[in-house]
Amino acid sequence: MRFDNVLAVDPIDGEFVGSVETEENVITGIRRIPGKREFERILMPGFVDLHTHGSVGVDTLSMNGEALKKWENFLYAQGVTYFLPTTMSSTPSVILSAARVVRDYIKNKTLTSVGGIHYEGPYLSLKRKGAQNPELIRSIDLKEIEETLIESVKLITMAPELEGFSQAQELVQKRGITLSLGHTDATYEDMERAYNHGCHRITHFPNGMNTLHHRELGCVGAVLSLPFSVEMIMDGIHSLPGFVKLIFGIKGPKKIMIVTDTIDATAMPDGEYELGGQKIILKNGRPTLEDGTIAAAVLVFSGAVRNFREFAGCSLKELAMVSSLNSLNSIGIKDRGRISEGYRADLVLLDENLGVRETILNGKTVFQS
Amino acid sequence: MRFDNVLAVDPIDGEFVGSVETEENVITGIRRIPGKREFERILMPGFVDLHTHGSVGVDTLSMNGEALKKWENFLYAQGVTYFLPTTMSSTPSVILSAARVVRDYIKNKTLTSVGGIHYEGPYLSLKRKGAQNPELIRSIDLKEIEETLIESVKLITMAPELEGFSQAQELVQKRGITLSLGHTDATYEDMERAYNHGCHRITHFPNGMNTLHHRELGCVGAVLSLPFSVEMIMDGIHSLPGFVKLIFGIKGPKKIMIVTDTIDATAMPDGEYELGGQKIILKNGRPTLEDGTIAAAVLVFSGAVRNFREFAGCSLKELAMVSSLNSLNSIGIKDRGRISEGYRADLVLLDENLGVRETILNGKTVFQS
Numbered sequence: 001m002r003f004d005n006v007l008a009v010d011p012i013d014g015e016f017v018g019s020v021e022t023e024e025n026v027i028t029g030i031r032r033i034p035g036k037r038e039f040e041r042i043l044m045p046g047f048v049d050l051h052t053h054g055s056v057g058v059d060t061l062s063m064n065g066e067a068l069k070k071w072e073n074f075l076y077a078q079g080v081t082y083f084l085p086t087t088m089s090s091t092p093s094v095i096l097s098a099a100r101v102v103r104d105y106i107k108n109k110t111l112t113s114v115g116g117i118h119y120e121g122p123y124l125s126l127k128r129k130g131a132q133n134p135e136l137i138r139s140i141d142l143k144e145i146e147e148t149l150i151e152s153v154k155l156i157t158m159a160p161e162l163e164g165f166s167q168a169q170e171l172v173q174k175r176g177i178t179l180s181l182g183h184t185d186a187t188y189e190d191m192e193r194a195y196n197h198g199c200h201r202i203t204h205f206p207n208g209m210n211t212l213h214h215r216e217l218g219c220v221g222a223v224l225s226l227p228f229s230v231e232m233i234m235d236g237i238h239s240l241p242g243f244v245k246l247i248f249g250i251k252g253p254k255k256i257m258i259v260t261d262t263i264d265a266t267a268m269p270d271g272e273y274e275l276g277g278q279k280i281i282l283k284n285g286r287p288t289l290e291d292g293t294i295a296a297a298v299l300v301f302s303g304a305v306r307n308f309r310e311f312a313g314c315s316l317k318e319l320a321m322v323s324s325l326n327s328l329n330s331i332g333i334k335d336r337g338r339i340s341e342g343y344r345a346d347l348v349l350l351d352e353n354l355g356v357r358e359t360i361l362n363g364k365t366v367f368q369s
Numbered sequence: 370m371r372f373d374n375v376l377a378v379d380p381i382d383g384e385f386v387g388s389v390e391t392e393e394n395v396i397t398g399i400r401r402i403p404g405k406r407e408f409e410r411i412l413m414p415g416f417v418d419l420h421t422h423g424s425v426g427v428d429t430l431s432m433n434g435e436a437l438k439k440w441e442n443f444l445y446a447q448g449v450t451y452f453l454p455t456t457m458s459s460t461p462s463v464i465l466s467a468a469r470v471v472r473d474y475i476k477n478k479t480l481t482s483v484g485g486i487h488y489e490g491p492y493l494s495l496k497r498k499g500a501q502n503p504e505l506i507r508s509i510d511l512k513e514i515e516e517t518l519i520e521s522v523k524l525i526t527m528a529p530e531l532e533g534f535s536q537a538q539e540l541v542q543k544r545g546i547t548l549s550l551g552h553t554d555a556t557y558e559d560m561e562r563a564y565n566h567g568c569h570r571i572t573h574f575p576n577g578m579n580t581l582h583h584r585e586l587g588c589v590g591a592v593l594s595l596p597f598s599v600e601m602i603m604d605g606i607h608s609l610p611g612f613v614k615l616i617f618g619i620k621g622p623k624k625i626m627i628v629t630d631t632i633d634a635t636a637m638p639d640g641e642y643e644l645g646g647q648k649i650i651l652k653n654g655r656p657t658l659e660d661g662t663i664a665a666a667v668l669v670f671s672g673a674v675r676n677f678r679e680f681a682g683c684s685l686k687e688l689a690m691v692s693s694l695n696s697l698n699s700i701g702i703k704d705r706g707r708i709s710e711g712y713r714a715d716l717v718l719l720d721e722n723l724g725v726r727e728t729i730l731n732g733k734t735v736f737q738s
Contacts, residue, residue, distance in 0.1 A: 188611065206583050207583070211580060211581060211582060212580060212581050212589070213580060214575050214576070214580075214607070214608040214609060214612045215606075215607075215608070215609055215612075216609075217609060217611050217612060217615070220581070221611065221612065221615060224615055224619070225611060225614065225615045225618070237584075238583070238584075239583040239584070240583060240584055240585075240586060242557065242586050242590065242594060243583045243584075243586055243590065245594065246586070246590060246593055246594045249594070249619075250593070250618075250619050
């Protein structure tokens with residue numbers, strides 16, 4: 001494939017106008033045209049969403065392969081070339097069954113954007129449960145964890161203050177699975193200990209955690225003080241635009257990862273839905289539990305990318321970091337997320353308003369508008 | 370005067386080993402010795418404390434000139450060459466009377482480190498009163514404010530969410546007096562409005578204000594998002610060392626001003642004291658109200674300087690910013706706070722542990738150990 005007249009945006013080398021060529025599934029040619037400023041399309045690394053519970057009526061905990069395909073196709077139209085279906089807290093057997101659906105799906109496809117599964121829970125703080133079902137939040141049980149860690153598991157969110165966390169961290173990391181801290185009422189010291197033992201990632205910061213205080217730094221203080229990378233839900237509701245801008249100023253473009261945290265109600269009409277065994281009311285595009293607690297989100301990834309650009313006032317180069325590269329790096333994937341020779345051709349072609357026009361996965365067009 | 374073999378620390382040009390000469394009250398000669406690393410003493414700009422209610426048994430609201438002299442001498446031994454006695458909330462007549470004591474004191478002295486008075490209140494938030502006496506916190510009354518603004522008033526702390534604040538801000542600033550925001554329950558918008566109208570200063574951040582939340586940025590969010598300069602009480606109690614380090618990382622060395630917020634009990638034995646009409650219990654060096662609320666501080670300025678260096682892990686150049694220049698600049702004083710030719714010779718000579726060995730005010734030694 002060949003993309004002429006594009007503004008190519010690499011998160012490391014920056015932006016340039018020119019051409020990009022791919023052969024098979026790899027980027028093989030980069031041609032910069034110095035001084036040229038006009039272009040037809042923007043070419044960015046394909047978007048990555050590591051925290052999404054569902055969309056278009058599909059939910060991670062209840063989907064089969066066919067439903068997952070429907071979801072995947074929907075995300076192609078959003079420019080997403082890598083994502084992790086994400087579970088809510090549930091019983092080991094239910095989350096294991098979701099992990100098996102994902103495992104079998106990946107096995108049977110030669111081309112897919114499904115990278116694996118993200119377990120958000122069930123080993124979380126009851127006090128910081130957010131929209132997680134309190135009846136399904138569990139104490140750490142090492143044997144149980146071990147049994148649920150099948151090959152499709154890429155990411156697990158846990159609360160570091162729980163009893164047995166250190167052993168759980170060691171177990172998870174030894175298996176090559178990335179640990180993320182979230183839904184937590186930890187102290188600064190709990191967070192720091194997890195950081196020092198190799199966990200450098202935060203789930204939907206700063207939602208579901210205790211806030212900063214000058215006499216107890218807590219979770220937010222630890223996240224701001226230590227070089228954690230943070231997921232942020234970019235709907236302007238979970239975090240105000242001004243908060244996003246503030247965190248962008250503090251953490252910088254290399255430590256933020258856009259996620260959607262969407263649920264099955266995304267891209268669906270207002271009405272009642274289900275999330276981890278709890279009723280969700282979608283009204284005016286805003287999903288809540290019956291008691292009014294914000295429950296996940298319904299924005300689409302390309303909208304999240306546009307929001308971030310507006311909230312943070314960032315460059316396209318920085319946008320390529322927060323929408324793709326940082327997330328990939330957080331789970332150890334190094335072969336994509338760049339527009340540079342030798343990298344995998346996972347790309348998204350956008351118009352000047354960052355509307356998705358074409359999505360390329362592994363060198364093949366999977367969406368075109 | 371001539372200081373040989375010193376490590377001179379200028380907040381702009383940085384550190385150098387060499388000699389510094391003064392004539393009359395001005396720095397006239399700077400001689401750097403390139404490559405030389407050994408020195409006998411550290412020479413820094415004299416320390417500045419813009420927020421201190423008292424020390425050695427002296428309290429701003431009740432002192433006479435003789436008591437103020439005792440306080441001033443105590444601060445010379447701390448390396449302080451400029452300070453503002455600071456009132457607590459009180460009636461207009463009581464604070465005005467304190468301002469007159471300060472005015473007459475300055476008039477009658479040819480050499481003094483007393484720069485004027487800082488009114489902390491009485492136009493503050495009842496909800497964020499801290500150790501201010503709630504019975505003496507008042508609504509904004511422009512006529513009353515006007516009557517209390519005599520020539521010795523240099524700084525006023527007010528809460529920006531109060532009715533009439535905008536007019537009060539205009540009134541204060543037109544008189545050339547600096548406004549500082551503190552003891553406030555303001556919204557982000559209140560803070561931003563005050564900033565945009567020329568108030569760029571925060572009183573003892575983040576004590577006495579609402580904290581950061583991702584869906585209401587509030588005072589702390591505004592302070593971190595906008596380029597406010599912040600007083601910080603450097604006792605390790607009002608803000609944890611880790612919080613100081615975090616804020617140093619976020620705001621940088623140009624936006625932090627060390628203050629002590631000391632009360633009359635400073636450098637006094639444990640016992641009972643008074644602050645703005647309320648009983649203070651000093652126990653193990655920690656002052657509280659009878660209900661346990663932290664009430665101001667009892668650390669000494671040179672200790673605060675050492676604390677900051679340790680908490681923030683900063684350079685001496687940065688230490689010279691936060692202990693002197695930033696505070697001076699915040700109230701519009703430009704002729705001192707530097708070790709550079711032509712600047713006023715307000716200096717402090719320190720040993721390698723930052724112990725005060727000599728204090729020079731306007732070219733004259735006022736303390737020597």
